[in-house]
Amino acid sequence: MRISTNQIFNMSLNNLNSAMTRMAEASMRNSAQKRVLVPSDDPAAMGGIINCRSFELETEQFIKNIKTASSWLSLADGVLQQTSTDIGRIKTLAEQAATGTLTAEQRRSIGENLRGILGNLLNKANTEFGGKSIFAGHKLDENAYEQTLHATTTDPNLPGDSVVAVKGASETSIDIRFTSGGTVGTDAITYKYSSDGGKTWKNGTLAPGSNKLDLGPASLELKTGTAVTEHTDTGGTRLIVRPALEYKGDDNDDLNVIKYGTTQVDTKADGHFNSDVLVRIDKDGDVSSPPVTYSYSLDNGNTWVHSNVSADNRIEVPGGSLTLSPGAGTTVSKGDQFVIRPNTADLRLDISQSQSIRVNNVGKDLFGGIYTKPGATNPTPSPDDKNSNLFETLGRLIGFVETNDKKGIGECVAELKKVHEHVEMKAAEIGARMNRAASAEKLAEIRKDNNTALISRLEDADLGELLSELNQSKLIYEAVARSSRMISEMSFLSFM
Template sequence: MALRVTQQMLYGTVINQNNASLARLMATNEQASTQKRINAPSDDPNGAVQVLGTRTDLSQLGQYQSNITSAKGWLNQADSTLSSTSTLITTIKSYAEQAATGTVTQENRNEIATQIRQYFGQLISLANTTYNGDSIFAGQKTNTAAYTQGLWMNSNDATFDAAVSASGGFAISGGSDETVLVQFMGTDPTNYQPAFQYSSDGGTTWNNGTYATAPGASSQTLNLGSGLTMDLDANALTNVTACADHNDSDGTWMWIRPTAVYQGNTNQDVTVFSVDTGGGTATASASGTFSGNVMVRMDDTSGPQYQYSYSTDGGTSWVTGNTSSNIGPPTTLAVPGGLLTITAGAPADGDQFFIQPSTADIPIGISPTDSVVVNGVGTEIFGGIDNNRAVTFSGSNAGNLFETVGKLVGYLETNNQHGIQNCLDDLTASQNQVLVAASSVGARENRVTSAGTMVTTLQENATSTLSNVEDADLTALITTLSEQELAYQAVLKSSSMVMDMSLVKYI
């Protein structure tokens, strides 16, 4: 049976064929314009998925490269700063060695002291170094200067020092541009006001000291001239030894001289939150090195000792049956990593305490599998004073740079040859502490460099993969484009001939 072809059918078929040929030509033309084989998911669904995944990988690798650039900046700045610090310590040691000899006069030591004070200020400036406006040695407190200059005290009396430490330390108010030398001339176990003298010119002239507090007060304030005062606990003042003369080998002496006070945070900082679910009124603090959060629950507070439990997994499981020290306050509770100390008030059954350690490190991701800490904690490098305590290293303050140089200034300004000699070994220990930190920075720089090389290789591989999947073959594309242009022109010509055919022409 013959099929009748109408003009409408003929025109419709011609138009569809023209559009199909044009669509193929336009698609090829778009590939030629973008030089991409895949311009829409419909071009190659599987390839489009791979393209999107590879682009995501490239974006992440680009972020790693940015992080690596930032990490290099931080670490290079730290490396340069620590190198300058070590060089400055060497210079200070050379001056200290000169001043430690017996042939140097008091005038010579005063001249050296003036120079060392200048170097002390330079050390603080180095410790306060910033990168792009961020402090690099203040822990996570990057918007704060790591150190500020202050005053501190050291004595020649170990018994007195131990009593001061046991009674909560001391507090100094006011300022002084010179070391203030204090010697106790007597004892006073009743009123806690032993007679003392002080000198602010290296011991050349002396002034009789006075107290700003009443006799018998549990805390005494010593007036040291020009608005400078020092608060000491009465128990500490009962442990002084009277001086028979102005020789610091006899009796209790104090040197009030410069130091640097740390303003940043450390990895040892701990915050304690209390939840008085049982109705207690206790406040607490924590000390130690905690690897994570610790929860403490008071189970029985009725006995001579507290019974308590603790959890290190957010309260999922508890270690029970623990006993505190005898009830104070203070009352200590041993937990993993350190101690929880109830400092005031009384807890009730059910009360909980949350120990939350802080972190001072700033880690930056430098590869898919690695990160690097780019900052430093000043107390771990330069020492100084933190939380009203002189920083120690392995139980000794010999490596405490700021305390060592501060003592050196004090001994120079008071013409104390023996004290200067003692500072020499401490300067070496302090320099070693700085060099250990510099070695750590150097190792991290090497890691960052290696990570940069690896990330660059990954970027090159990902770019190559993306090109293989997404990019068009220009040679084949040009050939295809020419063929489709010719085909489209042929379709147009043949279509015009077909559409021009009609029986009307034969009438």
């Protein structure tokens, strides 16, 4: 069979290209020090490499989250440590003010020092990390606290919700004493007030139909219907307007229920929910004569769990329950819906595939103060436990010191010891979260190193083998090139 010159040329060219490609691939592997560069090199190994790369990116993000969480928590821990030191100073000043030999002027001087500490604590409570407030719950772009005025009463018979609002401003505490008794909003009631610790007094009258006490630069509104009595040395109604810090963030306290439909039943939710839970009535009914047929959804209505029947008017859902009770009406109709919506102030960062860590804090749970709860119209101490409310204890202490009330000062001294324990406990909780973050970071680093080692085993090449392959491919290329050149030079005259 005759072999044409064209066939010889094509075969030589193909062999040359194949040898050149092999040498180029060997050169690339040698340059990258990798055994697997493309899926065709080792499909099984490449699948493992892709999974490892994905795990590596995920782990790096977890490590970034952990470092961010550690920074937030470390800053909060530092603030609480400084706050603990400030409480020590407050206790010292309070004990000095409680000394019976001090004059009213000396106590006012101590009051100025306490106001300075209150201002420093306000700055600490409004601490930011990267422009985000760390003590305001989810309200990261707002200050956690604002300074305002609030009132303390020394009358044990005056209900706690008697003070509706305190407005205006005052650089000193205002001592208010009623000089006649009566019912707010009905009777004409007289009172006197002092802004200089009792040196001088001004008189005022609360007219019938009014609930607002004029205190010069400030005013105090009492709840209509409140009964007050004349203040004497043995008792009566007395109020002290003094500084307070109001929490402006959000909380984790309450569960809100939103109704959709025509039903007028009353609702109450109980339990712990991390997100909204939707409840839908599937059959007309009456909460006075259960059962109630319903469905619920945990993903904002995308999917529903059907055919649930309550034994009574208490509807059970994952995380807790929704209780329906007679209100303006008792009936529920098919299609009526209720949304259980928790107050979620927590900001969490994922630190692993199955774990997250809370990095922010609800300021009122740490420092206290006054707070207007969702749905409420006026602020109240929160928490209402005096032994857990640093800012309110300090505010009342300033009021007692500036009005020369030794008994009130003594009460605050006792409270400060408990408050100090509360702050230390909260600091310990943050410390525990810091330790958890540190442990998670160590584990993530170990996983990252193990993953890197696995990738190396899958794709890295032996240097000796690479050099041998490269030299071999060069020899083959040179041999093919030499052979092709010799063949191309052959002609009929070569055989003559």
